[in-house]
Amino acid sequence: MALGKGLSAILDEVGQAYENETGGICAYSFGHVREIDVEDIAPNPYQPRKYFDEDALLELSESIKQHGLLQPIVVVDKGDDEYLLVAGERRLRAHELAELDTIKVIIADVDIDDAKLRELALIENIQRENLNSIELAHSYDELIKVYEITHDELSLVLHKSRSQITNTLRLLVLSDYVQKKLIQNDISQGHAKILVGFEEKEQKLFVDTIIGQKLSVREAERLARNSRNLNQKTVVS
Template sequence: MAEPKKLERRGLGRGLSALMADVAADTTDTGGQRPAETLVPIEKIVPNPDQPRRSFTEEALAELTDSIRAKGVIQPLIVRRNPRREGTFEIVAGERRWRAAQRAQLHELPVIVRDFDDTEVLEVAIIENIQRADLNPVEEAAGYRQLMDRFGHTQERMAQALGKSRSHIANLLRLLTLPEDVIEMLRSGALTAGHARALVTADDPSGLAREIVRKGLSVREAEALAKRAKPKTSTSRVSQAPAKDADTRVLESDLAAALGMKVSIDHDEATGSGRLTVSYRSLDDLDDLCGRLSATGRPD
Protein backbone atom coordinates (compact mmCIF):
# COMPACT_ATOMS: atom_id res chain seq x y z
CA MET A 1 0.00 0.00 0.00
CA ALA A 2 1.45 3.37 -1.00
CA GLU A 3 2.28 5.63 1.91
CA PRO A 4 0.26 8.86 1.76
CA LYS A 5 2.20 12.05 2.12
CA LYS A 6 2.32 13.57 5.58
CA LEU A 7 0.24 16.64 6.23
CA GLU A 8 1.17 19.57 8.40
CA ARG A 9 -0.57 19.65 11.77
CA ARG A 10 -3.71 21.73 11.78
CA GLY A 11 -6.16 22.79 14.42
CA LEU A 12 -9.67 24.10 14.59
CA GLY A 13 -8.30 27.60 14.09
CA ARG A 14 -7.58 26.78 10.48
CA GLY A 15 -11.23 26.00 9.86
CA LEU A 16 -13.03 22.82 8.93
CA SER A 17 -13.61 24.00 5.40
CA ALA A 18 -9.84 23.90 4.95
CA LEU A 19 -9.65 20.38 6.36
CA MET A 20 -12.30 19.16 3.96
CA ALA A 21 -10.69 21.09 1.10
CA ASP A 22 -7.46 19.15 1.69
CA VAL A 23 -9.35 15.93 1.14
CA ALA A 24 -11.13 17.23 -1.93
CA ALA A 25 -7.86 18.46 -3.43
CA ASP A 26 -6.27 15.04 -3.07
CA THR A 27 -9.10 13.06 -4.63
CA THR A 28 -8.56 14.30 -8.17
CA ASP A 29 -5.75 15.62 -10.27
CA THR A 30 -5.61 17.13 -13.74
CA GLY A 31 -5.79 13.69 -15.32
CA GLY A 32 -8.88 12.70 -13.36
CA GLN A 33 -6.91 10.15 -11.30
CA ARG A 34 -7.11 9.68 -7.55
CA PRO A 35 -3.55 9.28 -6.32
CA ALA A 36 -4.54 9.30 -2.63
CA GLU A 37 -7.23 6.64 -3.03
CA THR A 38 -6.52 2.99 -2.27
CA LEU A 39 -8.51 -0.20 -1.71
CA VAL A 40 -8.64 -1.65 1.80
CA PRO A 41 -10.24 -4.95 2.92
CA ILE A 42 -13.53 -4.10 4.56
CA GLU A 43 -12.70 -6.14 7.67
CA LYS A 44 -9.71 -3.85 8.33
CA ILE A 45 -11.95 -0.79 8.56
CA VAL A 46 -13.52 0.06 11.93
CA PRO A 47 -15.99 2.81 12.93
CA ASN A 48 -14.96 5.86 14.92
CA PRO A 49 -16.05 5.34 18.56
CA ASP A 50 -16.57 9.10 18.90
CA GLN A 51 -18.77 9.37 15.82
CA PRO A 52 -21.42 11.98 16.72
CA ARG A 53 -24.02 10.26 14.57
CA ARG A 54 -25.72 7.42 16.42
CA SER A 55 -28.94 6.89 14.44
CA PHE A 56 -28.90 5.16 11.05
CA THR A 57 -32.39 4.74 9.65
CA GLU A 58 -33.19 1.37 8.14
CA GLU A 59 -34.82 2.88 5.05
CA ALA A 60 -31.85 5.10 4.21
CA LEU A 61 -29.39 2.24 4.75
CA ALA A 62 -31.44 -0.07 2.54
CA GLU A 63 -31.52 2.50 -0.28
CA LEU A 64 -27.76 3.07 -0.05
CA THR A 65 -27.14 -0.69 0.03
CA ASP A 66 -29.10 -1.13 -3.20
CA SER A 67 -27.16 1.72 -4.82
CA ILE A 68 -23.79 0.30 -3.77
CA ARG A 69 -24.78 -3.17 -4.90
CA ALA A 70 -25.60 -1.76 -8.35
CA LYS A 71 -22.84 0.85 -8.80
CA GLY A 72 -20.27 0.24 -6.07
CA VAL A 73 -18.94 2.86 -3.67
CA ILE A 74 -18.46 5.96 -5.81
CA GLN A 75 -17.12 8.28 -3.13
CA PRO A 76 -14.19 6.90 -1.07
CA LEU A 77 -14.26 6.88 2.71
CA ILE A 78 -11.91 9.15 4.62
CA VAL A 79 -9.94 7.12 7.17
CA ARG A 80 -6.87 7.33 9.37
CA ARG A 81 -4.57 4.63 10.70
CA ASN A 82 -6.25 3.28 13.82
CA PRO A 83 -4.27 4.44 16.87
CA ARG A 84 -5.90 1.72 18.99
CA ARG A 85 -5.34 -1.30 16.74
CA GLU A 86 -2.38 -1.68 14.44
CA GLY A 87 -3.06 -2.75 10.88
CA THR A 88 -6.59 -1.34 10.80
CA PHE A 89 -8.11 1.95 9.71
CA GLU A 90 -10.59 4.12 11.61
CA ILE A 91 -13.38 5.86 9.73
CA VAL A 92 -13.26 9.65 9.77
CA ALA A 93 -16.11 10.18 7.31
CA GLY A 94 -18.30 7.64 5.56
CA GLU A 95 -19.59 5.24 8.23
CA ARG A 96 -22.96 4.94 6.53
CA ARG A 97 -21.24 3.87 3.28
CA TRP A 98 -19.21 1.32 5.27
CA ARG A 99 -22.36 -0.12 6.87
CA ALA A 100 -24.17 -0.31 3.54
CA ALA A 101 -21.13 -1.88 1.84
CA GLN A 102 -21.13 -4.63 4.46
CA ARG A 103 -24.76 -5.35 3.67
CA ALA A 104 -23.93 -5.38 -0.03
CA GLN A 105 -21.18 -7.95 0.79
CA LEU A 106 -18.31 -5.95 -0.68
CA HIS A 107 -14.86 -7.22 0.21
CA GLU A 108 -12.88 -4.02 -0.35
CA LEU A 109 -13.63 -0.31 -0.08
CA PRO A 110 -11.93 2.72 -1.65
CA VAL A 111 -10.44 4.96 1.02
CA ILE A 112 -8.34 8.08 1.37
CA VAL A 113 -5.91 7.81 4.28
CA ARG A 114 -5.35 11.06 6.12
CA ASP A 115 -2.99 11.98 8.94
CA PHE A 116 -5.68 13.40 11.25
CA ASP A 117 -5.31 13.76 15.01
CA ASP A 118 -8.19 13.12 17.45
CA THR A 119 -9.44 16.70 17.27
CA GLU A 120 -9.55 16.75 13.48
CA VAL A 121 -11.27 13.34 13.32
CA LEU A 122 -14.10 14.62 15.49
CA GLU A 123 -14.28 17.94 13.67
CA VAL A 124 -14.50 16.36 10.22
CA ALA A 125 -17.06 13.79 11.39
CA ILE A 126 -19.26 16.58 12.76
CA ILE A 127 -18.96 18.86 9.76
CA GLU A 128 -19.61 16.06 7.27
CA ASN A 129 -22.82 15.11 9.03
CA ILE A 130 -23.96 18.69 9.62
CA GLN A 131 -23.38 19.64 5.98
CA ARG A 132 -25.49 16.68 4.90
CA ALA A 133 -28.17 17.34 7.56
CA ASP A 134 -27.62 13.80 8.84
CA LEU A 135 -27.52 14.58 12.55
CA ASN A 136 -30.56 14.92 14.74
CA PRO A 137 -30.43 17.87 17.20
CA VAL A 138 -29.24 15.69 20.09
CA GLU A 139 -26.39 14.19 18.06
CA GLU A 140 -25.35 17.62 16.80
CA ALA A 141 -25.39 19.05 20.31
CA ALA A 142 -23.46 16.05 21.64
CA GLY A 143 -20.84 16.62 18.95
CA TYR A 144 -20.40 20.23 20.02
CA ARG A 145 -20.23 19.10 23.64
CA GLN A 146 -17.42 16.67 22.74
CA LEU A 147 -15.44 19.44 21.07
CA MET A 148 -15.83 21.62 24.15
CA ASP A 149 -15.18 18.96 26.79
CA ARG A 150 -12.37 17.04 25.15
CA PHE A 151 -10.57 19.75 23.25
CA GLY A 152 -11.47 22.97 25.06
CA HIS A 153 -13.12 24.70 22.09
CA THR A 154 -15.30 27.70 22.87
CA GLN A 155 -18.71 28.33 21.34
CA GLU A 156 -17.33 31.32 19.45
CA ARG A 157 -14.49 29.32 17.95
CA MET A 158 -16.78 26.46 16.93
CA ALA A 159 -19.23 28.89 15.37
CA GLN A 160 -16.48 30.36 13.18
CA ALA A 161 -15.05 27.00 12.13
CA LEU A 162 -18.39 25.32 11.47
CA GLY A 163 -20.07 28.25 9.75
CA LYS A 164 -22.82 28.35 12.36
CA SER A 165 -24.03 31.23 14.52
CA ARG A 166 -23.03 31.21 18.17
CA SER A 167 -26.70 31.34 19.15
CA HIS A 168 -27.39 28.20 17.09
CA ILE A 169 -24.67 26.28 18.97
CA ALA A 170 -25.71 27.70 22.36
CA ASN A 171 -29.38 26.84 21.77
CA LEU A 172 -28.52 23.26 20.82
CA LEU A 173 -26.26 22.82 23.85
CA ARG A 174 -29.10 23.97 26.11
CA LEU A 175 -31.17 21.04 24.88
CA LEU A 176 -28.77 18.70 26.66
CA THR A 177 -29.95 20.14 30.00
CA LEU A 178 -33.43 18.65 29.46
CA PRO A 179 -34.47 15.42 31.25
CA GLU A 180 -33.45 12.19 29.55
CA ASP A 181 -37.03 11.26 28.56
CA VAL A 182 -37.43 14.58 26.73
CA ILE A 183 -34.03 14.13 25.04
CA GLU A 184 -35.17 10.70 23.86
CA MET A 185 -38.33 12.23 22.33
CA LEU A 186 -36.09 14.74 20.55
CA ARG A 187 -33.71 12.00 19.40
CA SER A 188 -36.56 9.92 17.98
CA GLY A 189 -38.14 12.87 16.18
CA ALA A 190 -41.27 12.99 18.30
CA LEU A 191 -40.20 16.53 19.27
CA THR A 192 -38.36 19.07 17.14
CA ALA A 193 -35.57 21.32 18.39
CA GLY A 194 -38.08 24.18 18.38
CA HIS A 195 -40.41 22.25 20.67
CA ALA A 196 -37.54 21.34 22.98
CA ARG A 197 -36.23 24.91 23.23
CA ALA A 198 -39.60 25.98 24.62
CA LEU A 199 -39.16 23.45 27.44
CA VAL A 200 -35.63 24.33 28.58
CA THR A 201 -36.77 26.75 31.31
CA ALA A 202 -40.05 24.98 32.13
CA ASP A 203 -40.69 23.62 35.65
CA ASP A 204 -42.04 20.32 34.31
CA PRO A 205 -40.48 19.75 30.87
CA SER A 206 -41.30 16.02 30.87
CA GLY A 207 -45.00 16.56 31.49
CA LEU A 208 -45.21 19.36 28.92
CA ALA A 209 -43.31 17.26 26.37
CA ARG A 210 -45.76 14.39 26.73
CA GLU A 211 -48.67 16.80 26.30
CA ILE A 212 -47.08 18.33 23.18
CA VAL A 213 -46.60 14.90 21.61
CA ARG A 214 -50.06 13.68 22.63
CA LYS A 215 -51.81 16.72 21.18
CA GLY A 216 -49.50 17.11 18.18
CA LEU A 217 -48.87 20.76 19.00
CA SER A 218 -46.91 23.08 16.72
CA VAL A 219 -43.82 24.90 17.99
CA ARG A 220 -45.84 28.10 18.55
CA GLU A 221 -48.48 26.16 20.45
CA ALA A 222 -45.74 24.49 22.52
CA GLU A 223 -44.24 27.88 23.36
CA ALA A 224 -47.66 29.15 24.43
CA LEU A 225 -48.20 26.04 26.54
CA ALA A 226 -44.83 26.46 28.29
CA LYS A 227 -45.60 30.13 28.90
CA ARG A 228 -48.98 29.32 30.44
CA ALA A 229 -47.36 26.72 32.68
CA LYS A 230 -44.94 29.20 34.28
CA PRO A 231 -47.51 30.70 36.75
CA LYS A 232 -47.62 27.30 38.49
CA THR A 233 -44.48 28.38 40.36
CA SER A 234 -45.15 29.34 43.98
CA THR A 235 -46.52 32.90 44.13
CA SER A 236 -44.79 33.53 47.44
CA ARG A 237 -41.45 32.63 45.91
CA VAL A 238 -42.10 34.92 42.98
CA SER A 239 -43.03 37.80 45.26
CA GLN A 240 -39.91 37.36 47.35
CA ALA A 241 -37.46 37.06 44.47
CA PRO A 242 -37.23 39.98 42.04
CA ALA A 243 -37.29 39.26 38.35
CA LYS A 244 -33.85 38.50 36.96
CA ASP A 245 -32.40 40.97 34.51
CA ALA A 246 -31.58 40.01 30.93
CA ASP A 247 -27.82 39.79 31.57
CA THR A 248 -28.33 37.30 34.41
CA ARG A 249 -30.63 35.14 32.31
CA VAL A 250 -28.13 35.12 29.43
CA LEU A 251 -25.32 34.20 31.81
CA GLU A 252 -27.43 31.35 33.22
CA SER A 253 -28.08 30.06 29.71
CA ASP A 254 -24.42 30.30 28.71
CA LEU A 255 -23.26 28.45 31.83
CA ALA A 256 -25.95 25.82 31.34
CA ALA A 257 -24.83 25.33 27.74
CA ALA A 258 -21.17 25.11 28.77
CA LEU A 259 -21.80 22.61 31.57
CA GLY A 260 -24.67 20.66 30.07
CA MET A 261 -26.56 21.14 33.34
CA LYS A 262 -29.25 23.49 34.64
CA VAL A 263 -27.78 26.63 36.23
CA SER A 264 -29.45 29.23 38.43
CA ILE A 265 -27.92 32.54 39.56
CA ASP A 266 -29.40 34.48 42.48
CA HIS A 267 -27.64 37.83 42.82
CA ASP A 268 -28.19 40.41 45.56
CA GLU A 269 -27.64 43.87 44.10
CA ALA A 270 -27.45 45.46 47.55
CA THR A 271 -24.55 43.37 48.84
CA GLY A 272 -23.00 42.24 45.56
CA SER A 273 -23.06 38.66 46.80
CA GLY A 274 -25.15 35.80 45.52
CA ARG A 275 -25.56 32.12 44.94
CA LEU A 276 -24.79 29.93 41.92
CA THR A 277 -26.74 26.66 41.78
CA VAL A 278 -25.85 23.83 39.39
CA SER A 279 -28.38 21.00 39.15
CA TYR A 280 -27.18 17.57 38.05
CA ARG A 281 -29.33 14.66 36.89
CA SER A 282 -27.10 11.75 37.89
CA LEU A 283 -23.96 10.79 39.79
CA ASP A 284 -22.14 10.66 36.45
CA ASP A 285 -23.04 14.33 35.91
CA LEU A 286 -21.77 15.16 39.40
CA ASP A 287 -18.53 13.27 38.80
CA ASP A 288 -18.07 15.09 35.47
CA LEU A 289 -18.65 18.47 37.16
CA CYS A 290 -16.16 17.66 39.94
CA GLY A 291 -13.60 16.63 37.35
CA ARG A 292 -13.96 19.92 35.50
CA LEU A 293 -13.71 21.97 38.67
CA SER A 294 -10.61 20.11 39.85
CA ALA A 295 -8.99 20.58 36.44
CA THR A 296 -9.49 24.35 36.52
CA GLY A 297 -6.29 26.28 36.90
CA ARG A 298 -3.96 23.39 36.13
CA PRO A 299 -0.82 24.42 34.21
CA ASP A 300 -0.74 23.61 30.51
Protein backbone atom coordinates in the same frame (compact mmCIF):
# COMPACT_ATOMS: atom_id res chain seq x y z
CA MET B 1 -5.33 24.79 21.86
CA ALA B 2 -5.88 25.70 18.22
CA LEU B 3 -9.03 24.35 16.65
CA GLY B 4 -10.04 23.92 13.06
CA LYS B 5 -6.77 24.91 11.39
CA GLY B 6 -6.22 22.67 8.41
CA LEU B 7 -9.45 20.69 8.75
CA SER B 8 -11.40 22.57 6.10
CA ALA B 9 -8.38 22.19 3.83
CA ILE B 10 -8.36 18.43 4.43
CA LEU B 11 -12.06 18.13 3.60
CA ASP B 12 -11.60 20.28 0.49
CA GLU B 13 -8.72 18.08 -0.65
CA VAL B 14 -10.82 14.96 -0.11
CA GLY B 15 -13.47 16.40 -2.41
CA GLN B 16 -10.86 17.46 -4.94
CA ALA B 17 -9.29 14.02 -4.86
CA TYR B 18 -12.62 12.45 -5.72
CA GLU B 19 -13.22 14.93 -8.53
CA ASN B 20 -9.79 14.07 -9.92
CA GLU B 21 -10.60 10.37 -9.68
CA THR B 22 -13.81 10.76 -11.66
CA GLY B 23 -11.85 12.71 -14.25
CA GLY B 24 -9.45 9.83 -14.74
CA ILE B 25 -6.51 11.11 -12.70
CA CYS B 26 -5.27 8.47 -10.27
CA ALA B 27 -2.67 10.28 -8.17
CA TYR B 28 -3.16 13.09 -5.68
CA SER B 29 -1.12 15.15 -3.30
CA PHE B 30 -3.72 14.24 -0.66
CA GLY B 31 -3.99 10.51 -1.21
CA HIS B 32 -5.09 7.89 -3.69
CA VAL B 33 -8.17 5.82 -4.37
CA ARG B 34 -8.22 2.04 -4.18
CA GLU B 35 -10.44 -0.88 -3.21
CA ILE B 36 -9.77 -2.50 0.17
CA ASP B 37 -11.49 -5.15 2.26
CA VAL B 38 -14.32 -3.84 4.43
CA GLU B 39 -13.20 -6.05 7.31
CA ASP B 40 -9.79 -4.33 7.37
CA ILE B 41 -11.32 -0.96 8.33
CA ALA B 42 -11.71 0.00 11.99
CA PRO B 43 -14.31 2.67 12.87
CA ASN B 44 -13.28 6.07 14.16
CA PRO B 45 -13.47 5.74 17.97
CA TYR B 46 -14.35 9.43 18.21
CA GLN B 47 -17.36 9.25 15.89
CA PRO B 48 -19.95 11.58 17.47
CA ARG B 49 -22.82 10.19 15.46
CA LYS B 50 -24.59 7.52 17.52
CA TYR B 51 -27.92 7.19 15.71
CA PHE B 52 -28.16 5.88 12.15
CA ASP B 53 -31.58 5.68 10.49
CA GLU B 54 -31.98 2.02 9.54
CA ASP B 55 -34.40 2.70 6.68
CA ALA B 56 -32.06 5.31 5.20
CA LEU B 57 -29.12 2.90 5.56
CA LEU B 58 -31.09 0.20 3.77
CA GLU B 59 -31.90 2.61 0.92
CA LEU B 60 -28.25 3.60 0.63
CA SER B 61 -27.23 -0.05 0.72
CA GLU B 62 -29.58 -0.91 -2.15
CA SER B 63 -28.36 2.10 -4.13
CA ILE B 64 -24.73 1.05 -3.68
CA LYS B 65 -25.54 -2.49 -4.82
CA GLN B 66 -27.19 -1.15 -7.97
CA HIS B 67 -24.99 1.83 -8.86
CA GLY B 68 -21.81 1.42 -6.84
CA LEU B 69 -20.31 3.87 -4.36
CA LEU B 70 -20.34 7.38 -5.81
CA GLN B 71 -17.99 8.93 -3.23
CA PRO B 72 -15.19 6.96 -1.55
CA ILE B 73 -14.78 6.95 2.20
CA VAL B 74 -11.59 8.36 3.74
CA VAL B 75 -9.16 6.23 5.74
CA VAL B 76 -5.61 6.36 7.04
CA ASP B 77 -3.22 3.45 6.64
CA LYS B 78 -2.18 2.05 10.03
CA GLY B 79 0.08 -0.63 8.52
CA ASP B 80 -0.23 -4.43 8.34
CA ASP B 81 -3.31 -4.11 6.10
CA GLU B 82 -5.20 -2.22 8.80
CA TYR B 83 -7.01 1.05 8.16
CA LEU B 84 -8.75 3.59 10.36
CA LEU B 85 -11.90 5.32 9.16
CA VAL B 86 -11.72 9.11 9.05
CA ALA B 87 -14.92 10.00 7.19
CA GLY B 88 -17.82 7.99 5.75
CA GLU B 89 -19.14 5.67 8.46
CA ARG B 90 -22.64 5.68 6.98
CA ARG B 91 -21.28 4.51 3.62
CA LEU B 92 -19.18 1.85 5.36
CA ARG B 93 -22.19 0.56 7.30
CA ALA B 94 -24.21 0.43 4.08
CA HIS B 95 -21.50 -1.74 2.50
CA GLU B 96 -21.61 -4.08 5.47
CA LEU B 97 -25.40 -4.23 5.20
CA ALA B 98 -25.10 -5.07 1.51
CA GLU B 99 -22.58 -7.80 2.41
CA LEU B 100 -20.01 -6.35 0.01
CA ASP B 101 -16.45 -7.53 0.62
CA THR B 102 -14.61 -4.43 -0.59
CA ILE B 103 -15.14 -0.67 -0.62
CA LYS B 104 -13.60 2.23 -2.53
CA VAL B 105 -11.50 4.45 -0.26
CA ILE B 106 -9.27 7.48 -0.38
CA ILE B 107 -6.15 6.74 1.64
CA ALA B 108 -5.06 9.99 3.23
CA ASP B 109 -1.34 10.67 3.07
CA VAL B 110 -1.40 12.45 6.42
CA ASP B 111 -0.41 11.57 9.96
CA ILE B 112 -3.50 12.01 12.16
CA ASP B 113 -3.11 11.72 15.92
CA ASP B 114 -5.97 11.08 18.35
CA ALA B 115 -6.66 14.78 18.90
CA LYS B 116 -6.85 15.52 15.18
CA LEU B 117 -8.96 12.40 14.58
CA ARG B 118 -11.49 13.54 17.18
CA GLU B 119 -11.51 17.04 15.76
CA LEU B 120 -11.95 15.86 12.19
CA ALA B 121 -14.78 13.47 13.09
CA LEU B 122 -16.67 16.17 14.97
CA ILE B 123 -16.28 18.93 12.42
CA GLU B 124 -16.83 16.67 9.40
CA ASN B 125 -20.19 15.62 10.83
CA ILE B 126 -21.13 19.15 11.89
CA GLN B 127 -20.25 20.68 8.53
CA ARG B 128 -22.16 18.02 6.62
CA GLU B 129 -25.13 18.26 9.01
CA ASN B 130 -25.15 14.51 9.63
CA LEU B 131 -25.94 14.78 13.34
CA ASN B 132 -29.27 15.00 15.10
CA SER B 133 -29.79 17.89 17.51
CA ILE B 134 -28.61 16.01 20.61
CA GLU B 135 -25.51 14.59 18.91
CA LEU B 136 -24.77 18.08 17.64
CA ALA B 137 -25.12 19.50 21.15
CA HIS B 138 -22.74 16.87 22.55
CA SER B 139 -20.28 17.64 19.74
CA TYR B 140 -20.35 21.36 20.50
CA ASP B 141 -19.93 20.62 24.20
CA GLU B 142 -16.95 18.32 23.59
CA LEU B 143 -15.21 20.83 21.34
CA ILE B 144 -15.68 23.59 23.91
CA LYS B 145 -14.37 21.46 26.78
CA VAL B 146 -11.49 19.76 24.96
CA TYR B 147 -10.16 22.93 23.35
CA GLU B 148 -11.19 25.30 26.16
CA ILE B 149 -12.87 27.78 23.85
CA THR B 150 -15.91 30.03 24.18
CA HIS B 151 -19.19 29.90 22.31
CA ASP B 152 -18.03 32.90 20.28
CA GLU B 153 -14.78 31.19 19.29
CA LEU B 154 -16.59 28.01 18.30
CA SER B 155 -19.06 29.99 16.20
CA LEU B 156 -16.15 31.48 14.23
CA VAL B 157 -14.58 28.07 13.61
CA LEU B 158 -17.82 26.40 12.50
CA HIS B 159 -19.32 29.43 10.74
CA LYS B 160 -22.44 29.11 12.87
CA SER B 161 -24.12 31.91 14.79
CA ARG B 162 -23.37 32.14 18.50
CA SER B 163 -27.09 31.98 19.30
CA GLN B 164 -27.47 28.76 17.33
CA ILE B 165 -24.62 27.14 19.26
CA THR B 166 -25.93 28.35 22.63
CA ASN B 167 -29.51 27.26 21.92
CA THR B 168 -28.34 23.84 20.75
CA LEU B 169 -26.22 23.36 23.88
CA ARG B 170 -29.23 24.16 26.07
CA LEU B 171 -30.87 20.95 24.83
CA LEU B 172 -28.45 18.97 27.01
CA VAL B 173 -30.21 20.16 30.18
CA LEU B 174 -33.42 18.43 29.08
CA SER B 175 -34.42 15.06 30.52
CA ASP B 176 -33.37 11.81 28.85
CA TYR B 177 -37.02 11.24 27.92
CA VAL B 178 -37.24 14.51 26.00
CA GLN B 179 -33.87 13.97 24.33
CA LYS B 180 -34.94 10.51 23.17
CA LYS B 181 -38.15 11.88 21.65
CA LEU B 182 -36.14 14.57 19.89
CA ILE B 183 -33.67 12.03 18.49
CA GLN B 184 -36.59 9.93 17.24
CA ASN B 185 -38.10 13.02 15.57
CA ASP B 186 -41.27 12.68 17.64
CA ILE B 187 -40.82 16.36 18.50
CA SER B 188 -38.83 19.13 16.82
CA GLN B 189 -35.97 21.16 18.21
CA GLY B 190 -38.40 24.07 18.39
CA HIS B 191 -40.64 22.03 20.68
CA ALA B 192 -37.70 20.90 22.81
CA LYS B 193 -36.35 24.42 23.40
CA ILE B 194 -39.68 25.41 24.95
CA LEU B 195 -39.23 22.82 27.69
CA VAL B 196 -35.94 24.18 29.04
CA GLY B 197 -36.53 25.35 32.61
CA PHE B 198 -39.38 22.97 33.42
CA GLU B 199 -39.05 20.13 35.93
CA GLU B 200 -38.52 16.62 34.55
CA LYS B 201 -42.09 15.49 35.28
CA GLU B 202 -43.49 18.59 33.59
CA GLN B 203 -41.25 18.01 30.57
CA LYS B 204 -42.64 14.50 30.13
CA LEU B 205 -46.21 15.76 30.46
CA PHE B 206 -45.59 18.46 27.87
CA VAL B 207 -43.93 16.06 25.43
CA ASP B 208 -46.73 13.52 25.71
CA THR B 209 -49.26 16.31 25.16
CA ILE B 210 -47.37 17.69 22.15
CA ILE B 211 -47.18 14.25 20.56
CA GLY B 212 -50.68 13.13 21.52
CA GLN B 213 -52.38 16.32 20.35
CA LYS B 214 -49.95 16.98 17.48
CA LEU B 215 -49.29 20.51 18.69
CA SER B 216 -47.36 22.95 16.55
CA VAL B 217 -44.44 24.84 18.07
CA ARG B 218 -46.61 27.94 18.44
CA GLU B 219 -49.35 25.95 20.19
CA ALA B 220 -46.77 24.36 22.48
CA GLU B 221 -45.34 27.80 23.30
CA ARG B 222 -48.81 28.99 24.29
CA LEU B 223 -49.30 25.92 26.50
CA ALA B 224 -45.92 26.44 28.18
CA ARG B 225 -46.59 30.15 28.70
CA ASN B 226 -49.95 29.43 30.33
CA SER B 227 -48.32 26.85 32.59
CA ARG B 228 -45.63 29.30 33.70
CA ASN B 229 -48.23 31.98 34.40
CA LEU B 230 -50.25 29.51 36.45
CA ASN B 231 -47.16 28.49 38.44
CA GLN B 232 -46.33 32.13 39.15
CA LYS B 233 -49.86 32.82 40.41
CA THR B 234 -49.66 29.75 42.64
CA VAL B 235 -46.37 30.96 44.15
CA VAL B 236 -47.74 34.47 44.74
CA SER B 237 -50.91 33.22 46.40
